[in-house]
Amino acid sequence: MPYGPPRDVSIDGHLVDGAFRYLTVATSICFAIVVLVLAIAVLFHRGRAGRVAHYTHGDRRRHLALSLGVALALFVGIDAVLAGRSLGHLETRFWAWPENAPDVVRVEVTARQWAWVFRLAGPDGRFGTRDDVVTMNELRVPVGRPVYLKLRSRDVVHSLYLPSFRTKSDAVPGSTTRLWFQAREPGSFELGCAQHCGVSHYRMRGELRVLPSEEWRLWSNRASEDGRLRYDASAEQAADAWDWDQG
Amino acid sequence: MLSFSRDHKVIAKQFLALGLAFLAVGGFMAMLIRWQMAHPGAPVPLVGHVLFGASGGIISPAAYTSLFTMHGTIMIFFAVTPILIGAFGNFCIPLMIGARDMAFPTLNALSVWTMAAATAVLTASFFVPLGAPSAGWTAYATLSTAVGTPGLGQTLWVVAIYLNGTSSVMGAVNYITTIIRERAPGMTWFRLPLTVWGFLMTSILNALFVPVLAAGMVLLFFDRVFGTQFFIAGSTIKGGGDPILYQHLFWLFGHPEVYILILPAWGIVSDLLSFFARKPAYGYRVTVGAFCAVTALSSLVYGHHMFTTGMSPLLGESFMVLTMIISVPAVVLFLNWLGTLWRGAMRLDTPMLYCLGLVFTFGVGGLTGLFLADIVADLYLHDTYFVVGHFHLIMAAAVLLAIFAGITFWFPKMFGRMMNERLGKLHFWLTIVSLNVVFGLQLVIGYAGMQRRLYDPSVYDFLRPLLPLNQLISRAGFVLGAAQLIFVFNFFWSLWRGRVAGENPWEVGTLEWTVPSPPPHHNFEELPVVHHGPHELGNPFVRARLGRDWLGQNEAPELAAPPPARSDEPEAAEPEVAS
Numbered sequence: 001m002p003y004g005p006p007r008d009v010s011i012d013g014h015l016v017d018g019a020f021r022y023l024t025v026a027t028s029i030c031f032a033i034v035v036l037v038l039a040i041a042v043l044f045h046r047g048r049a050g051r052v053a054h055y056t057h058g059d060r061r062r063h064l065a066l067s068l069g070v071a072l073a074l075f076v077g078i079d080a081v082l083a084g085r086s087l088g089h090l091e092t093r094f095w096a097w098p099e100n101a102p103d104v105v106r107v108e109v110t111a112r113q114w115a116w117v118f119r120l121a122g123p124d125g126r127f128g129t130r131d132d133v134v135t136m137n138e139l140r141v142p143v144g145r146p147v148y149l150k151l152r153s154r155d156v157v158h159s160l161y162l163p164s165f166r167t168k169s170d171a172v173p174g175s176t177t178r179l180w181f182q183a184r185e186p187g188s189f190e191l192g193c194a195q196h197c198g199v200s201h202y203r204m205r206g207e208l209r210v211l212p213s214e215e216w217r218l219w220s221n222r223a224s225e226d227g228r229l230r231y232d233a234s235a236e237q238a239a240d241a242w243d244w245d246q247g
Numbered sequence: 248m249l250s251f252s253r254d255h256k257v258i259a260k261q262f263l264a265l266g267l268a269f270l271a272v273g274g275f276m277a278m279l280i281r282w283q284m285a286h287p288g289a290p291v292p293l294v295g296h297v298l299f300g301a302s303g304g305i306i307s308p309a310a311y312t313s314l315f316t317m318h319g320t321i322m323i324f325f326a327v328t329p330i331l332i333g334a335f336g337n338f339c340i341p342l343m344i345g346a347r348d349m350a351f352p353t354l355n356a357l358s359v360w361t362m363a364a365a366t367a368v369l370t371a372s373f374f375v376p377l378g379a380p381s382a383g384w385t386a387y388a389t390l391s392t393a394v395g396t397p398g399l400g401q402t403l404w405v406v407a408i409y410l411n412g413t414s415s416v417m418g419a420v421n422y423i424t425t426i427i428r429e430r431a432p433g434m435t436w437f438r439l440p441l442t443v444w445g446f447l448m449t450s451i452l453n454a455l456f457v458p459v460l461a462a463g464m465v466l467l468f469f470d471r472v473f474g475t476q477f478f479i480a481g482s483t484i485k486g487g488g489d490p491i492l493y494q495h496l497f498w499l500f501g502h503p504e505v506y507i508l509i510l511p512a513w514g515i516v517s518d519l520l521s522f523f524a525r526k527p528a529y530g531y532r533v534t535v536g537a538f539c540a541v542t543a544l545s546s547l548v549y550g551h552h553m554f555t556t557g558m559s560p561l562l563g564e565s566f567m568v569l570t571m572i573i574s575v576p577a578v579v580l581f582l583n584w585l586g587t588l589w590r591g592a593m594r595l596d597t598p599m600l601y602c603l604g605l606v607f608t609f610g611v612g613g614l615t616g617l618f619l620a621d622i623v624a625d626l627y628l629h630d631t632y633f634v635v636g637h638f639h640l641i642m643a644a645a646v647l648l649a650i651f652a653g654i655t656f657w658f659p660k661m662f663g664r665m666m667n668e669r670l671g672k673l674h675f676w677l678t679i680v681s682l683n684v685v686f687g688l689q690l691v692i693g694y695a696g697m698q699r700r701l702y703d704p705s706v707y708d709f710l711r712p713l714l715p716l717n718q719l720i721s722r723a724g725f726v727l728g729a730a731q732l733i734f735v736f737n738f739f740w741s742l743w744r745g746r747v748a749g750e751n752p753w754e755v756g757t758l759e760w761t762v763p764s765p766p767p768h769h770n771f772e773e774l775p776v777v778h779h780g781p782h783e784l785g786n787p788f789v790r791a792r793l794g795r796d797w798l799g800q801n802e803a804p805e806l807a808a809p810p811p812a813r814s815d816e817p818e819a820a821e822p823e824v825a826s
Contacts, residue, residue, distance in 0.1 A: 003716055005627070005696050006709045019624045020694070027614035034610050037585050042603065047525055047592035053785035053796070054590035058529030058583065067530060067586070071578035079571040079617070086623040087564055094626065095560050113395075155481050156390040157490055159555060159630060163696040163709060166627040170556045173389055173490055174480020177557030190709055194555075194630035194698045196383045198395055199308045202702040 006164045009189065009210070011182045012093045013166035019086065026078045094167070098146040098180055105141055108247070109151040110240040111158035111171035114200040116191070119241055122224040128241030130231040133223040137206035139191065141183065142216035148180045150247040154240070159195035162208060168194050176247035183210040251360065253352035254768060255337045260661065261359045262333030263654075265366060266326050271735075273321035276314050278728045283311055285721035287703040308702040312381040313400075315700055317373075319384025320404065323504070324411045325366055327646055331511050332415070332453075333359065335653050336422055336446045338661060342759035343440050345431025345777060345801075347769040350424040358417035365410035372403035380404035383700065385501070388478030388493035389486075392470045402471050409464040412457040419453035422446055431758070431801075433777035437532060438800065440757050440781040444535050445514020448542040449507050456503040456546060463496035494553055502549035506541055508642060512649030513538065513580065516602045518781065519652055520584055522755045523599035524591030525796050527782040530583040537576035537583070544573050554622050555629050563622055570620040577613055581606075592785070592796075596753070597671030601652035604679040605645045611683075612640030615690060633693025639686045651678075651734065658741065659748030663764045666745060670737040677730035684723035692716050756799045757781045775801040783807055 008017060047053075056063075098104045108119040108127055118139045122131030141147045151160060151171040161168040162181060169179035193204035211219065232238065248264060250257070279298075282291055283306045290296075295304025306314065337355065341348055349355045373379045377398025382391035386404065389395055426447050430439070439447075466477040470488070478493045479486030521528040528534065550558065550566030584606055593599070615637040618624050628634065651674075658666045692713050697704055704710040704717070751760040758775055759766070783789065783798040786807050790796055798807055 003691055003695050003713065005694060013627075016623055016627045019621055020618065020627075023618050023621065023624065027617060031610055031614055034581070034585070035607070038588070038603065038606065041524075041585070041588040041591065042593065042595070045524070045588065045591050045593055047594045051592045052790075053524065053526040053592040055526070055785045055787055056529070057527045057531060057780075057782075058586050059532060063530055063586070064533055067533065067579050067582040070582055071575045074578055075571070075575050079574055082617070082621050083568055083571055086567065086621050089623050090560065090564065094623065153481060156395045157387050161630070161698065163627075168555055168626060168629060172556060174486070174488070175491065175557065190707055192698065192707060195387070196312070196390065196700040198390060199312055199381070201312075201700060202308070202704070202706055205706050 005166075006189075008164065008166055009184050009187065010162075010165035010167070011184055012089075013164075015089050015093060016166035019082065022082065022085075023078075030074065030078075097178060098148050101146050101148075103145045105145055105147045106244060107139065107141075107147060107149045108241060108244070109149050109160060109171065110154060111151065111160065111193075111197075111204075112154040113156060113198050114193070114204040116160065116204070116206045117240055120220060120224075121244070122227070123221070127244050128238075130228045131224045132241060133220055133227055135223075138209060139206065140209045140211055140216060140219060142213045143183050143186045143210050144213065146180055146182045149178065150244070151177045151179065152240075152242070152247070156197050157195050158193050158197045158204065161192045161194035162189070163192075164189040164208075170195060176242075186210045186212050251356050253348070253356050255341050255349050255352070255355060256661070256766065258355050258359050259334045259336075259338035262329040262337060262362070265359075265362065266328070266330035266334060267738075269321050269366065270326035270330065271731075273318050273326050274728055274731060276318040276321070278725060279306060280311070280314055280318060281721040281724040282306070283314075283702070284704070285718040287705060309378060309381065311702045312383075312700070313379040316381050316383050316386075316404075317369075317379060320369070320380070320408075322643070323384060323508070324408060325362075325369065327508055327642070327650070328411070328415065329362055330650050331508060331646065331653075332418060332446070332449060333362065335442075335511060335515070335650075335657070336418065336449075338657060339440075339442055339759065340422055340425055340446055341429070342660070342762070342766060342770055343443050343757055343781075344426060344429060344434055345758045345771060345775045346425060346429035347771060347774075349421050350429055351421050354417050354421050358414045358421065361410055361414040361417065365407045365414060368403050368410060369407035372400045372407065375399040375403065385497060386467070387497075388467065388470070388488075388490040389481060391467060391493075392479055394479060394481070402468065405464050405468045405471065409461055409468070412461045412464070415453050415457050416461075419450040419457070422450040423454065426450075431771075431775050431777055434800075435777075437535070438777055438780050440514075441517035441528060441531070441534060441538075442511070442514040444538055445511040445517075448538050449510045452503045452507045452510075452542060452545060456500045456507075459496055460500035460504075463493060463500070466496075467493065491553075491556055494556065495549075498549040498552045499546060502552065503545040505638075505642065506545040508646055510538060510542070512605070512646050515649050515653050515656075516605050517580075517584065517587075518757070519598055519602045519656060520587045520606075521782040521784060522753060523594045523596060523602070524588050525594065525784050526587055526591040527780070527784055528583070529586030529589075530579075531780065531782065534580055534583050537580040540576035541573060541580075544569065544576070548573060551620055551625070554625050567620060567622050571617070574613075574617065581610070581613070597666070597668055597675060598652045598656040598753075600672065600675045600679075601648045601655065604675065605648040605652065607679075608640050608644040608648065608683065608686075611687070612637060612645055615640065627696075628693060630699055631693040632689045632697045632699060635699055636686045636689030636691075636693055639689065644682045644686055647682075648679075651675075654738070656753065657759075658738075658745075659752050660759055660764050660766070662742055662745075663748055664741055664743075664745030665748045665752060666741040667737050670733055670740075674730055674733040674737065677733070678727060681723045681727035681730060685720050685727060688716055688720045688723075692720070754795070754797050756783055756797050756802075758800055761799055761801060777801055778804040779807055 290304030
């Protein structure tokens with residue numbers, strides 16, 4: 001599509017696209033029927049000379065049965081199918097947090113006006129230590145492994161938006177929210193803010209760089225070493241880290 | 248116009264004048280927003296140097312945030328609310344139920360003057376240090392607290408919304424009391440025009456949920472002015488509050504608000520489709536039931552605005568299913584509209600054109616709501632232009648078309664003259680085409696991923712290819728804006744030069760058309776006694792007896808009944824719906 005969404009590179013984005021497609025087809029059919037009925041009524045049921053309107057209040061039992069029947073059929077056929085499908089996908093995919101996945105990559109995200117701060121735990125697996133890898137407006141993750149983010153905000157509500165992964169999550173001051181995704185292929189993709197967060201909301205853009213596993217491992221080790229050398233406990237950013245299990 | 252009149256008809260005109268003026272202001276802001284989307288960072292032609300002199304005619308990012316904040320605020324609270332509820336509610340309710348005025352005329356006058364005070368405060372917020380409000384029309388904390396938006400402007404916004412809500416609640420208790428207590432003899436519940444049912448449901452929601460918004464505003468005011476921390480949290484400024492609490496308060500009002508604004512529109516359209524199809528409203532009682540069901544459900548679905556805030560999965564899933572349940576009464580209502588049109592003898596006068604346009608746009612708007620009700624699709628679509636397109640199709644397109652339909656329909660009763668049909672039709676066609684292009688393409692760029700409220704989308708690589716679409720939307724938007732000048736001209740021209748309307752130019756039976764146009768001060772010389780439903784159109788017995796296809800609600804009861812001697816046709820034996 002010339003004006004479609006960016007290419008989906010996540011393992012679950014096709015479920016979002018599938019829901020969208022299903023809804024587009026189902027609602028288009030409904031709407032086409034509505035337009036057809038409207039067109040027939042407007043074209044052929046006009047008050048031309050001599051035409052007498054059919055006199056009915058539409059209040060018989062059969063009238064009610066018809067409209068309620070159609071409404072319920074649509075509800076079961078479209079809404080209920082969709083809801084059932086989505087409930088399943090939420091339980092098994094989108095809200096099935098990879099708490100104990102062996103190869104999970106954990107990231108603490110701190111949003112602020114107007115930047116994203118990403119923190120990886122480093123080799124020790126604990127956040128808020130000297131070997132944390134902290135990057136700003138650029139998140140580097142390995143391909144093919146679940147990436148589990150916890151989000152906080154320093155100031156106002158932001159929303160981490162990953163269009164190529166078909167997902168987003170708000171970052172809310174005072175609480176911790178979650179998001180997870182997994183990339184299917186390496187590459188560089190955009191991330192941004194979806195929630196109005198002040199004058200420079202539009203500039204709260206970042207990069208999501210998906211690296212081949214080995215390349216990512218080398219990078220994160222090197223970055224962790226860099227971070228260890230430059231660690232400053234009094235720096236503002238050091239305060240952003242929190243104990244992963246408390247979030 | 249500036250008198251402290253207690254006459255509901257004068258108050259209606261005051262609300263109308265106020266609302267239309269702010270509709271123009273809000274619409275003008277939409278034009279500026281669209282200019283920025285089509286030509287980011289280019290100086291605004293004609294008015295740029297007057298409005299944005301300090302930045303060389305360019306809309307600055309700060310000005311842009313204020314523009315979309317005030318566009319939304321003005322349109323919802325200061326344009327649609329006063330016109331649809333203030334003006335039509337005031338004008339129609341007493342006349343349609345056969346009352347001489349509202350139950351509390353002084354409270355009614357206080358309502359419009361409180362609204363005027365609210366507009367004064369809102370207008371003042373443009374001219375204070377640190378600029379106009381800029382936290383979005385939803386004013387999410389903590390952005391709307393001093394953490395994100397210091398300065399007097401946003402505080403005045405809070406005060407203005409509070410006063411606006413006070414005005415709405417004054418109106419709501421008055422409408423409810425009037426409809427319950429002041430109906431003319433014989434005006435049973437199921438003989439009320441559907442317009443009145445719409446206003447009744449709207450008023451109930453206003454009385455219940457505007458106070459929730461007011462509570463949120465009071466807390467926000469305290470946070471801003473007195474240093475409390477109801478909504479403040481975060482690590483930069485330590486606070487023990489919860490910004491999500493604000494969202495709950497806002498949307499517990501905010502979602503019913505959608506129905507507060509759409510229910511009068513539904514009521515008006517349900518009546519007008521019947522009047523102009525020359526047929527009784529199909530399934531009247533079922534439509535009333537649908538109104539009631541939607542009203543009852545409206546507050547149970549608000550959480551769908553908060554799917555991405557990290558709410559409990561159980562809560563989110565419940566809100567999703569409850570939201571989808573609303574589609575059942577909505578579909579029933581929609582089918583009743585189609586049933587009303589089917590096999591009618593349709594007259595395509597301007598009010599009817601607006602109503603048919605509403606049915607069309609409400610169809611698109613309603614169906615796209617399903618996409619956002621589904622959490623999986625919403626993960627991607629939330630906070631994109633898909634949301635903007637969806638709610639504009641309902642709140643802007645459908646509600647505005649109901650407003651245009653209502654104005655052209657009741658204009659003769661309000662002012663004693665008809666609006667010009669030719670200009671009305673031109674306005675309709677330009678409006679319906681351009682608004683569907685604007686809001687339909689907003690759905691497309693939303694699906695392409697463009698977020699709301701971006702000053703300059705070209706910051707994102709993946710949004711850059713959308714520029715041509717944005718420019719097309721803007722051009723259609725400018726056509727839409729320019730087309731409204733036709734309506735303004737028609738309005739004022741018809742006020743003085745329009746064809747003089749008789750008592751009942753549309754040939755319909757509701758009570759407002761039994762009094763002179765415009766009606767005398769206390770409406771009815773003699774209180775009418777009601778014998779029929781509001782849509783007794785095309786009754787074969789009436790046609791046989793009177794030679795016309797309509798019957799006034801207060802005309803003799805036997806006119807609609809079959810001849811006493813014989814009853815040979817079963818289908819014809821059912822004209823009594825409302826007794």
